[in-house]
Structure formats: structure tokens, C-alpha cells
Amino acid sequence: MTKTILTIDDSASVRQMVSMTLTAAGYDVLQAEDGADGLAKATGNRVDAILTDLNMPNMNGLEFIRAFRAHPSGQGVPIVFLTTESDDGMKSEAKAAGATGWIVKPFKQEQLVAVVKKVAGA
Amino acid sequence: MEGMDEIRDTFFQEAEELLGELERGLILIQEGDRDSETVNAIFRAVHSIKGGAGMFELDRLVSFAHAFETVLDDLRSRKIGLEANGLKTMLRSADLLSDLVRTARAGEEMEAGREAVLMAELAALSGGVADAAPSAFDAPELPAGPVSRLYDIRFTPLAALYANAGDPALLVRELHRLGTATVSCDASHVPDLSELDPEGAYLSWTVALETTESEDTIREVFEFVEGDCILEVIAGEPMVVEEPAVVEEGDGFDVAALLARMQAELGDGPAPEATPSPFDMPFAPDFSADFSNVVDLADMRPVETPAPSPAPAVEPVAAPVLAASPAKTEESKASSAPAPAAGATIRVDLDRLDRLVNLVGELVINRAMVAQRVVEAGLSNTAAVSVGLDELEQLTREIQDNVMALRAQPVRSVFQRMSRLVREVGEAVNKQVQLVVEGEGTEVDKTIVERLTDPLTHMIRNAIDHGLESPEKRLEAGKPLTGTVHLSARHASGHIVIEVSDDGGGLNRPRVRDIAVSKGLIPADAQLSDEETDNLIFLPGFSTASTISNISGRGVGLDVVKRSVQALGGRISIASRPGRGSTFTLALPLTLAVLDGMLVTVADQTLVLPLTSTVETLKLKPEEIHALGSSKLVTLRGAFTPMIDVGRHFGYRHAPADLTKSVGLVVETQGNTRTVLLVDEIQGQRQVVIKSLETNYGSVPGIAAATILGDGRVALILDVDALVSEASASASDFSFAIAG
Numbered sequence: 001m002t003k004t005i006l007t008i009d010d011s012a013s014v015r016q017m018v019s020m021t022l023t024a025a026g027y028d029v030l031q032a033e034d035g036a037d038g039l040a041k042a043t044g045n046r047v048d049a050i051l052t053d054l055n056m057p058n059m060n061g062l063e064f065i066r067a068f069r070a071h072p073s074g075q076g077v078p079i080v081f082l083t084t085e086s087d088d089g090m091k092s093e094a095k096a097a098g099a100t101g102w103i104v105k106p107f108k109q110e111q112l113v114a115v116v117k118k119v120a121g122a
Numbered sequence: 123m124e125g126m127d128e129i130r131d132t133f134f135q136e137a138e139e140l141l142g143e144l145e146r147g148l149i150l151i152q153e154g155d156r157d158s159e160t161v162n163a164i165f166r167a168v169h170s171i172k173g174g175a176g177m178f179e180l181d182r183l184v185s186f187a188h189a190f191e192t193v194l195d196d197l198r199s200r201k202i203g204l205e206a207n208g209l210k211t212m213l214r215s216a217d218l219l220s221d222l223v224r225t226a227r228a229g230e231e232m233e234a235g236r237e238a239v240l241m242a243e244l245a246a247l248s249g250g251v252a253d254a255a256p257s258a259f260d261a262p263e264l265p266a267g268p269v270s271r272l273y274d275i276r277f278t279p280l281a282a283l284y285a286n287a288g289d290p291a292l293l294v295r296e297l298h299r300l301g302t303a304t305v306s307c308d309a310s311h312v313p314d315l316s317e318l319d320p321e322g323a324y325l326s327w328t329v330a331l332e333t334t335e336s337e338d339t340i341r342e343v344f345e346f347v348e349g350d351c352i353l354e355v356i357a358g359e360p361m362v363v364e365e366p367a368v369v370e371e372g373d374g375f376d377v378a379a380l381l382a383r384m385q386a387e388l389g390d391g392p393a394p395e396a397t398p399s400p401f402d403m404p405f406a407p408d409f410s411a412d413f414s415n416v417v418d419l420a421d422m423r424p425v426e427t428p429a430p431s432p433a434p435a436v437e438p439v440a441a442p443v444l445a446a447s448p449a450k451t452e453e454s455k456a457s458s459a460p461a462p463a464a465g466a467t468i469r470v471d472l473d474r475l476d477r478l479v480n481l482v483g484e485l486v487i488n489r490a491m492v493a494q495r496v497v498e499a500g501l502s503n504t505a506a507v508s509v510g511l512d513e514l515e516q517l518t519r520e521i522q523d524n525v526m527a528l529r530a531q532p533v534r535s536v537f538q539r540m541s542r543l544v545r546e547v548g549e550a551v552n553k554q555v556q557l558v559v560e561g562e563g564t565e566v567d568k569t570i571v572e573r574l575t576d577p578l579t580h581m582i583r584n585a586i587d588h589g590l591e592s593p594e595k596r597l598e599a600g601k602p603l604t605g606t607v608h609l610s611a612r613h614a615s616g617h618i619v620i621e622v623s624d625d626g627g628g629l630n631r632p633r634v635r636d637i638a639v640s641k642g643l644i645p646a647d648a649q650l651s652d653e654e655t656d657n658l659i660f661l662p663g664f665s666t667a668s669t670i671s672n673i674s675g676r677g678v679g680l681d682v683v684k685r686s687v688q689a690l691g692g693r694i695s696i697a698s699r700p701g702r703g704s705t706f707t708l709a710l711p712l713t714l715a716v717l718d719g720m721l722v723t724v725a726d727q728t729l730v731l732p733l734t735s736t737v738e739t740l741k742l743k744p745e746e747i748h749a750l751g752s753s754k755l756v757t758l759r760g761a762f763t764p765m766i767d768v769g770r771h772f773g774y775r776h777a778p779a780d781l782t783k784s785v786g787l788v789v790e791t792q793g794n795t796r797t798v799l800l801v802d803e804i805q806g807q808r809q810v811v812i813k814s815l816e817t818n819y820g821s822v823p824g825i826a827a828a829t830i831l832g833d834g835r836v837a838l839i840l841d842v843d844a845l846v847s848e849a850s851a852s853a854s855d856f857s858f859a860i861a862g
Contacts, residue, residue, distance in 0.1 A: 010166075012469075013133035013174050020125045055166050069285075078287040084173050092349075100287045101346035106176025106184070119346070121292055 003048035003120055004028040008038035008064065009082065010056040014105075018051060021109040022116060035059025035067075042068050042077070049078045049120035051103075051112075054094065062097050069098035078119035082107075133174040134227045138535075140167040141220045145538045148213055151204070158198070165194040171219065175226070183222045186237045190215045193248045202247060211243045217542050270301075270334045272358040278326035283350035285321065294327060296343040301333025326352075472568075475528055479715050482518075482525045483811035489518050490832035526713045530565035533611050533620070536574045537562040540582055540609055547586045553593065554603055555586055560610035566618045567713045570690055574620070574710075577683045577694070581622040581706045582607060584680070589624035589704050599701070601625065617692075618712055623705035629698035631655050637664065656698045660684045688843075691717065691734050717812050717839065719829070721805040722787070725774035729801070730810055730829060730839040737788045737796065739804060742781050753850075756786065756798045763788070765798040766849045768840075772824070789842050797846045812839065823848055 005027045007018040012033075019029040030045060032038035035052070036059040042050055050068070054061035061081050068074035078100035083090055091102055103115045147164035150157075172187035193212070196202045218240055225232045275297070279290050297303045305327060312324045331340065337357055344353050493511050501508055541557050548555035590596075590605035597603060608623045631652065638644045638658045650658075658664060662681040687694045692710035711718065711734075719730035747765070748755045755762040765786070769775045779800050786798045810829035815822060815838070826841035 011133075011136055011170050011174055013129050013136055013177070016125075016129040016132055017177055020129065055169055057163075057166070075285070076287055078289070082173075084169060084176070095286065095349075098286050105173045106179075118292055118296060118343075119287070119289065121289070121295075 002026065002028050004030060004046060005116060005120065006030045006032060006038065006042055006045070006047045006050045008032040008035065008041075008050065008052040008056070008061070010034055010053065014053065014082070017109075018112065021112050025113045025116070026122075027116065035061060035064035038064050039067050039071075043071050043073055047077060049080065049100075049116060051080050051082060051116070053082050054090065062094060065094060065097040065099050080115055080119055130178060133178065134223065137171050137174065137223045137227075140171050141216070141223060142535055142538050143167045144216050144219070145541065146534075148209070148216055149538075149541055152209055152213070161194070161198050165191065165198050168194055168219070171223065178226075180222075180226045182232070182237070183219075183226055186215075186222055186241065187219060189241050189244045189248075190219060193244050196248045208247050211240065211247060213542075213545065215240050215244060217545075220542075269360045270332060271360055273329075273331045273333065273337070273340060274354075274356040274358065275329040275331055275340065276326070276352070276354040276356075277329065277344070278352040279323050279347070280350050280352070281321055281323045283347050284323060286347075286350065288347050288350060290325070290327065293343055293347065294329065297329055297331055297340070300335045300340065300343070301331050303332075304330040470528075478525055479529065482522050483715065483813070486518055486522060486811055487830040487832075487834075489514055491834045494832045494834070526567070526715065527565070529568050529713065529715075531568050531571045532563045532565050533571055533574065533618075534562040536571055536578060537609060537611070539575065540578060543579060543582055544586065544607060547583055551587055553586060553590050553605055555590065555605050555607055558606055558608045560608070561612050564611035564613060564618060565712075566611075566710065567715075569714055570618070570710055570712075573686065573690055577687055577708065578609075578620070578622065580680070580683045581708075582609070585622055585624040585626070585704070585706070589626035589628075591627050595627070599627075613712070614709075617709045620708040620710070621705055622708075623703055625703045628700040628702055628704050629656050629659070629696070631698075631700070634658055653695075653697065656696050656704075659696065660694070688734065690714070691732060693734055715812055716809050717829075719808055719810045719839065720787070721808055721810075721837070722768075722785075722801040723803040723805060724772070724801050725769040727774055728805065728831060728835065728837040729768070730837050731787060731789070731799070731842065732826075732839070733807060735789045735842045737790050740786045740788065740798075742784060742786045742798075742800070744781055747781065758788070758796070758798070763796050763798055764846075764850060765800060766845065767800045768845075769800070769802070771845070771849055789846070795846070797849075799842075799845075810837070810839070 005018075005022050007015050007022075007029060008031075009015045009018070010033055015031045015033070019031060022029050030041055030047065032041045034056045038050070038052060039059065041047075052061045052064055056064075059067070065079055065081070068077075068079070079098065080101045080103055081094050081099050082103055082105050083094075084105045094102065100119050101115060103112060144164050144167040147160050147167070150160050151164075168187050168191045172184055172191055175183040175187060190212075193202070193208075197204060202208075218237060222232060222237070277290070277293070279288070283290070294303070294305055297305075306329075308326045308328065309324065311326075312318070318324075333340070337355055340355055341353070344351065347353075489511070493515070496505075496507055496511060537559050541559070544555050544557040585607050586605070590607075591599065591601075593603050596605065606625045608621070608625075611618060611620045613619070635644075635650070635655055635658070638661065639646050639648075641663055643658065643661045643664060644650070660680050660683075662679060664679060664681070684694050687708060687710070690710055691714070692708060694706065694708050696704055696706050698704040717730070718733040720733050720736050722729050722731060742756065746757045748757070748762070754765045754767070756765045757763070767779050769779055770777075779802065781800075784800050784802060785804055786800055787804075789797055789799055810831075812827045813829055815825060815828045818828070822838075824841055824845040825838045826844075827839045828836050829839060831837050
């Protein structure tokens with residue numbers, strides 16, 4: 001069955017890029033434009049993995065991860081965060097919040113697909 | 123690739139918005155705002171630009187944004203404070219960033235090294251050393267070499283791995299990709315179901331991996347779960363060809379047996395598909411998958427197993443209820459916090475909007491036609507149909523306003539650009555200037571917003587360069603050293619009124635007058651009011667700067683500004699108070715789809731004149747008319763003014779108009795020249811919906827567009843500028859023919 005990935009990013013171009021790349025790789029993609037929108041979509045749909053930006057207005061990525069993990073439907077779903085910060089402080093903070101993995105921006109399309117496969121399967 | 127181009131467009135659109143946010147934030151900070159959300163917003167803007175630029179490999183943009191971001195990040199985390207110098211650097215960095223975005227968008231390359239100085243300043247701000255700008259992409263790791271080794275990998279997930287939705291099966295699958303893997307799972311620690319903690323971690327894996335990849339590559343597979351598992355990778359000796367040992371069904375763990383045990387304990391448990399849990403985890407592993415048992419085994423991670431405990435997770439009613447969860451608190455907190463950038467917006471293709479605007483125009487016309495029919499049918503005002511029509515009119519008007527509002531945009535985007543202009547011009551002419559902006563949220567049609575930049579740029583340059591005095595003179599006059607330019611926008615009687623004022627010396631009226639006289643723009647004995655004198659500066663060929671500075675004197679005078687404003691159906695004027703400053707006032711229509719028109723009758727035809735070009739109306743006396751060759755002139759307060767008989771000009775009739783029954787409309791055209799248009803009668807003022815004549819019929823000289831009147835007839839809208847220049851051209855041709 002086709003897997004559904006939710007991409008949460010305040011940048012429409014990043015969402016489009018993620019969406020185009022993952023659709024080409026055979027996934028269904030849902031989009032949300034900030035953490036609050038993401039939480040509504042993540043809890044209102046069956047998603048197989050979530051890609052979220054960290055720095056967003058209206059509920060940032062960390063808040064989203066914590067909120068989603070605290071939600072009954074938010075426990076088995078892998079969450080990958082997109083970040084341009086490669087510093088480990090951010091990584092460990094996001095992991096402590098419940099993130100599954102990360103991808104450092106800018107990323108190549110293959111890298112994106114590889115990471116999604118790694119956490120959500122093909 | 124088409125998709126990429128589209129995304130690229132989106133990115134640049136977004137970047138423009140982000141640059142606006144950046145500028146807005148920096149200005150707030152300049153004004154003393156120290157709210158951490160403001161600093162965060164500007165950080166986010168630069169950060170997002172950098173992120174997007176990376177996708178398109180705009181390396182210069184990325185590295186400059188990176189240096190900028192580093193400083194903002196330090197500011198955000200209060201590693202550094204903010205001094206005046208720092209703010210200046212940041213404002214200039216915002217300008218440069220915006221230039222970098224624009225050149226990138228245009229596919230151009232900015233001249234090399236322009237960012238060097240600012241990069242150094244930014245580096246100094248962030249404590250000396252900026253970290254090296256990231257290269258766009260990390261070089262892919264080279265494989266260690268062709269030598270194959272056998273690695274012994276021991277992997278024991280901890281509960282945290284499952285809590286973060288890590289999946290051992292997928293990790294093991296990754297290992298399969300690297301070479302030949304032989305996997306065994308140790309399930310000996312799985313307790314009886316009654317004692318099983320659904321969130322516990324009980325399984326561990328041993329993988330014998332034969333691969334040519336390096337140990338680092340293997341460890342990279344576990345990158346995300348570092349710290350959430352116990353991992354040992356032991357490298358064996360380089361290998362000679364060896365039979366892989368098959369240990370698949372290893373170590374006394376029997377899937378079937380475990381399953382049987384679990385199912386027995388659960389009784390006839392619910393079928394996995396019917397589980398109302400939002401988990402996407404089938405209770406029973408899917409044996410039809412094309413993976414080995416080993417992988418299926420791995421799929422049976424404990425955390426996913428719907429345990430018979432009363433965990434809220436499997437309670438279907440619990441799922442949509444957020445109220446008690448911390449998520450809700452987070453959410454409400456977030457929504458109460460100021461979030462200037464967020465808003466429920468959708469992007470709509472402009473064409474669609476315009477189609478809607480057109481349709482509404484049709485609706486307005488149609489309603490007017492029905493109303494006319496009702497009147498013609500002789501129905502009373504109180505008839506049900508008339509009452510219904512009144513209501514329809516209200517509704518139509520509301521729809522019209524709302525649809526027009528869809529095309530409306532705040533003038534903010536243009537106003538924001540002006541702050542940069544003020545900085546640059548102030549620096550160039552060595553004056554200290556502050557810009558005070560008001561009403562930037564005032565909305566007006568998108569096209570008008572777009573065309574505001576040039577006139578505003580010009581007026582502001584003018585205000586700083588000519589309006590504000592030099593610092594010495596300001597001190598002498600007892601004014602603050604820093605001059606103020608005030609830029610404001612507001613709505614007034616169906617127009618948007620934009621004012622640019624300065625607290626400088628005001629216009630030097632005697633000098634303005636002398637210049638106008640010396641350039642032959644007015645007769646030496648002309649009697650002018652103060653207001654008329656001030657507005658002389660809009661005449662073509664007028665320039666007050668005795669030395670042309672490279673700021674205002676760009677070969678474009680205020681007459682050009684005036685013309686571009688008129689082209690938008692607007693008016694511009696200046697009012698000056700000697701010693702206290704000048705104010706430019708710009709009045710523009712709110713939309714270009716509707717025109718304030720003066721309806722006139724010419725030889726039984728109804729024509730529409732734009733109200734903005736009409737200065738006054740008058741009754742003409744025969745003794746005021748003079749013939750000059752084939753053309754006629756009117757004496758208007760002592761000045762000869764050309765006259766056009768509109769009926770004859772358009773060929774509606776051959777006989778000249780009867781002056782006693784005609785009305786003269788004084789119109790003002792390019793370069794402030796006045797012309798009298800002769801019409802039969804004035805019907806009144808009305809808002810008309812503009813319909814393009816070119817798309818529906820063809821271009822006609824002297825006619826700008828058409829509109830449809832309430833009675834269904836088409837009325838032409840005059841293009842006054844074209845009409846006047848055409849008439850004067852044909853008149854001179856004619857007189858030339860006579861002379862020849």
C-alpha cells in the first residue's frame with residue numbers, strides 16, 4: 001500500500017520540493033504549513049512518516065514533535081526533522097522530544113528519499 | 123524540469139516576502155523593539171532564505187545568508203548584544219541579501235566580492251570568526267575500498283528507540299543493502315504476554331555482514347538511533363571467499379510458536395485491519411512480504427503490539443480528544459502568541475481573480491439594465507420587484523467591493539523598500555534622515571501597488587535631496603540634526619491618499635518662480651497663488667537643483683512622476699510651508715477596474731471622461747473663441763487655450779457645435795497643458811466599469827476603453843491625452859497643408 005508522508009514546513013518551496021521528490025519515489029504526500037496545521041493533519045490522517053522543519057511560526061518543530069508524541073495516534077509514526085543547523089545540540093533536543101531522524105538542509109533529492117525509506121520503509 | 127521551475131518561482135516569491143519580514147523586523151528593532159519574537163522572526167527569515175537557496179545551489183546566496191544567520195543566531199541566544207554599528211551592518215546586510223536574491227532570480231551574477239566587506243563586518247559581530255560557510259552539499263563518502271570484510275554487528279534497541287518510532291526492521295534492511303547479511307534475532311528476553319510492557323524493549327539482533335563498505339558506513343546506518351541502542355560493530359579480517367553461514371531461524375526463537383502463544387492468550391482477538399487504533403501496525407506480521415522471516419520477525423517490535431492493557435492509545439474515543447493533552451496547551455499558547463507571519467492565506471492565480479472581477483463588472487451592468495427595464499415598464503418604487511432590485515443592488519455592490527478587495531494589497535511592500543532608499547540617499551547626500559511610516563496596511567489594487575514604487579522613490583529622493591536642509595543649516599534653524607521624512611497612506615473618499623512630507627526648509631517660492639520665468643514656463647507677469655507657484659515644479663523642464671546630484675537629477679523630472687500618476691488615474695500636488703517643510707500628496711483610485719467618470723452627451727452619443735483629468739467646466743462665449751488656422755483657441759483667464767470640438771473630431775457630425783448650446787470641459791493632460799473639450803451637455807458623474815475595447819473590438823485612437831450603461835448601451839471612455847495630442851497633430855498637419 002502506498003505510504004503517506006506528511007511534510008510540515010512554512011516554506012512553500014520546500015514543501016513543493018519534498019512533495020515532488022517523494023511523489024516521484026512512490027509516496028503520497030500531505031502538506032502542512034506550520035506546526036499547528038501539521039498537528040491537525042498528522043492526527044486527522046493516517047500518515048506513515050512526518051518530515052518537519054524546526055524553525056516555524058505558529059508552533060515550531062520541537063513543539064510539534066512533543067505535542068504529536070503526546071497524542072494517542074502520535075507514537076508509532078517516525079518523525080524526521082529538516083534542519084540547516086548541523087549542530088548536535090539541536091539534534092539531541094529534537095531526539096529528546098521524540099524525533100526519529102533528521103536530514104540536514106540543503107539536501108539532495110536522493111538523500112531525502114533515502115532517509116524516508118530508512119525510517120518509513122519503501 | 124517543469125516542476126523545478128515552479129518550485130523555483132515559489133521560492134523567489136517566498137524570498138521576497140521573507141525579505142519584507144526581515145526589513146520590517148530590523149526596523150522594529152531600530153525603533154527599540156527588543157522582543158525576542160522579533161529577533162526570532164528575522165532569524166527565521168534569513169534562515170529560510172538560506173535553506174531555500176540551498177535547494178537551488180545558489181551558493182553565494184547561501185554563504186552570505188549563512189554569515190548573516192550566524193550573527194542573528196548569536197543575537198537570538200543573547201551571545202551578543204546589539205549596538206548601533208551592529209544594527210547598521212544588519213540593515214546593510216538585509217539590503218545586500220535582497221540584491222543577491224534579485225540577481226539570482228534574474229539569473230544574473232552580482233559583481234564579485236561585493237559581499238566581502240559585509241561578511242567581514244558580520245564575522246566581527248559574531249565574535250571574530252564566522253564558521254566556514256557550508257558547501258552546498260557534502261561530498262559523498264568514498265567507499266573504503268574493494269576489500270570485503272565480515273563484520274559482526276550486535277544491536278540491542280533500548281525503549282527510547284521505539285518511543286521515537288525507530289524501526290529495527292528498517293535498520294536491518296539497510297544493512298542488507300550494504301552487502302550480504304545474515305541476521306538472527308534474540309527473543310529470549312520477551313516475557314510472557316501478561317508481563318509484557320508494550321513500551322519495553324526485549325529483542326536484540328546479531329548481524330553477520332559481509333561487505334566492502336567501511337565500518338563508518340555501517341555505523342551511519344544507526345546514526346539516528348545512536349544513544350537509543352547498544353551497538354557493537356566488530357570488524358573481522360579481510361575476507362577470502364567464504365560460504366555465508368545461514369543462521370536465519372536462529373537461537374531457539376520460533377515466530378510461529380510466539381504467535382500461537384499470543385493468539386491463544388488473546389483469544390479471538392480483533393482482526394488486525396479492524397483495529398480502530400490509528401496505528402499503522404498490523405497485529406500479525408505480514409508473511410507475504412518479500413522479505414525474509416528475519417525481517418518479519420523484526421517487525422514484531424513490542425511497542426507496536428496492541429497489548430490488552432487499558433492504554434488510552436487503543437481507545438477509539440480518545441483519539442480525537444486533544445483537550446487534556448499537553449498538545450492543546452501548546453497550541454493555544456502558540457495561537458495567543460504574536461505570530462505576524464502566519465495567516466490563513468491561499469495563493470490564487472491572478473488570471474482567475476481578473477476573470478472574477480470581470481464577471482462582477484458584468485453583473486453590475488446587468489443589474490443596472492434590469493433596473494432600467496423596470497423603470498421603463500412603469501412599475502412603482504414600492505412594487506415587489508423594485509424592492510427586490512434594491513436589495514440586489516446592495517448585494518451587488520457588496521460583492522463588487524469584496525471582489526475588488528481580493529485584488530487589494532497593503533502598500534507595505536512598497537513602503538518597506540523606501541526605508542532602504544532613505545538610508546542610501548541619506549548616506550549619499552550626507553544628511554541624517556529618519557523615515558516615519560504610517561498606514562502601511564492601507565490596501566489598494568495590486569497593479570497600483572506595483573506602480574507606486576517609481577513615483578514614491580522619486581518623491582522621497584526629492585524630499586531628502588532638496589527638501590531637507592544640510593545638517594549645519596538645520597542646527598542654525600534650531601531643528602533637530604536628524605531630518606524626518608514622513609510617509610503615510612490612508613483611504614479618503616474612494617481614493618488612497620499617500621503623503622510624503624519632510625521637515626525641511628520648504629520650497630523657495632521666489633526662486634521657483636524665477637526659474638519658471640527664466641525657462642519660459644510662465645509669463646514674467648503671471649499672477650500665481652502660493653499653491654500654483656508650488657505646483658510649478660511639476661512642469662516639464664523644471665529642475666530646482668542648480669547642481670545635478672546623482673540622487674535626484676537622474677534626467678527625470680517631477681513632470682514624469684506626475685504623468686505616471688495620471689496614467690493611473692491619480693493626481694499629485696505639493697504643499698509647502700516655508701521653513702517647515704513640504705508635503706507631496708498623491709491621490710490614486712483604489713482600483714483600475716472602475717473609473718470615476720464624467721458622462722457627457724456629444725451628438726446624441728454618451729461619452730465618458732475620466733474625472734481625474736477634468737479640471738473645470740465652463741459656458742463659452744463667442745467672443746472668447748479665436749480661430750488660428752484650422753484650430754480654435756479659447757481665452758481662459760487671459761491665456762490662449764486650444765479647443766477641440768469632440769463631435770467633429772470623432773466625426774459624429776460635420777457642422778461645428780452650436781456654442782450657445784455647448785459646454786466646455788477644461789482637461790489637463792501631460793505636461794500640465796490645458797485643453798478645452800467642447801461637448802453638448804453634461805449628464806453627470808458616475809462610476810463606470812471599464813471594459814477593454816481592444817480585446818472586444820479593436821484599438822481606436824482617442825478612445826481608452828468602453829463601458830456599458832444602465833440602459834445597455836455602450837459608451838466610449840475618452841483617452842484625453844491621446845485625443846489632445848492627436849488633435850493638435852492633425853491641426854498642425856492641416857495648417858501646414860494650407861501653408862504649402
